[in-house]
Amino acid sequence: MTKEKQIVVGSRGSKLALIQTNWVISELKKLNPGFEFHIEKISTKGDKITDTPLSRLGGVGLFTKELETALIKGKIDLAVHSAKDVPTELHEGLMIGATPKREDPHDVLISNNNANLDKLPDAARIGTSSLRRRAQLLAFRPDFKILDLRGNLDTRLKKLETDDLDAIVVAHAGLRRMGYTGPISQIIPFDIMLPAVGQGSLCIEIRKDDARINKIVSSLDDLQTRIAIEAERALLAKLQGGCQVPIGAYAQIQENKVFLEAIICTMDGDHAIQDRNNGPSHQAAKLGEDLAERMLENGGKRILHEIRQKFQTRIDHM
Structure with a gap:
């Protein structure tokens, strides 16, 4: 296999990130037969600091900066991100090469008694690390008690059982991509909760001057x-x-x-x-x-x- 046919794909190391990256690779292989893809796992600041709410960490690119650095230095050929993690201002040498077809962008509620937001008990304890979700939950029911919830999707699902929570709110897209088969209490309608910008979508980031990779990934653009x-x-x-x-x-x-x-x-x-x-x-x-x-x-x-x-x-x- 010649070097021109080998492509290094940068990804965070979480279970969901790797599922998303492997899906991208699978699709790219179908559209570009003859290429060989290798995943380079890269840990980001957001992955390393799991005991502090994201809103308190400050800055942008908490889940992307290290991947972008590897891309700029030529250590990887492309990076797969959740679109909602990608800063609106990219490094001048980088660009979004493709945005594959979007998964469902809704947020979902998973509760202990399979109750929806209307039926949760008074002062129900709901876990989420998102200020967007927190604010819209309180707008819907000011009695809710919102608790910070960090960690990957598996961790957050486990904390529903271990942290004395009545419910958690997570993205439907992540559950679907992970093949989650447990109960979903409510797909929260947009008139109660609008999603994060880009939620449910992936972004494939590449170097602007890399015509070879641009041609390969653009085939996956929706x-x-x-x-x-x-x-x-x-x-x-x-x-x-x-x-x-x-x-x-x-x-x-x-x-x-x-x-x-x-x-x-x-x-x-x-x-x-x-x-x-x-x-x-x-x-x-x-x-x-x-x-x-x-x-x-x-x-x-x-x-x-x-x-x-x-x-x-x-x-x-x-």
Whole structure:
């Protein structure tokens, strides 16, 4: 096998990350017969620090930076990420080479008694590490007690049994990719909880100047997913959001039009700015930017400023 036919794929080492990476490799092999793929497992800051909520770690690229460094240095040829982990601003030498077809972007509830959000007991204890989920859960039911929940998907599912929790909220896409066959109490509708930007989608990151790899991975690109993710990421970039900010967004493509909905919440869920925008697919990024601008003007700027101040104070005292 010549070197030109060998491709090194960077991946985090978690079970879900490897399942996602192996799926990408399997699809790429079908579309590009004759190539040999090797996985290089790379541990990220987000993988190493598991006892601190993501929102308190600060910074961007908690699950991607080390993979991107390996890509820039030529140690790997491409990196497979969950799209929601990818910073909106990429290194100047890197690009998203493909966004495969999106999995279900909904969040799901898994509860001890298989109860949905309506039927959970008063002051139910719900585990999630996501400020976005926390804020939208409290907006729906202010009596909920939200507890920080870190770790990979297997760990979080086990903590439902061991940590005196009534329920946990996780991404449906991750469960589906892992072949989870246990009970799902509720697929949470978008009118209760909008997903993270890019949730359910993968991003294959490559070097801009690598025409060989670009040609190989572009065969896996799904146009509708790419357009939807472009709109969502443009909105997030304008809002300058990350793990520290409760922002949800979801774009759908119907008949060459983008329909984008987004929300910015206060931490306690008692106030939210929610809005929609739609327009032609070729203006996906502009639609996202315009919606973000409108939301900022309608109160989002104040919410985001207050949240960032709170977190900067926490980080300064860590």
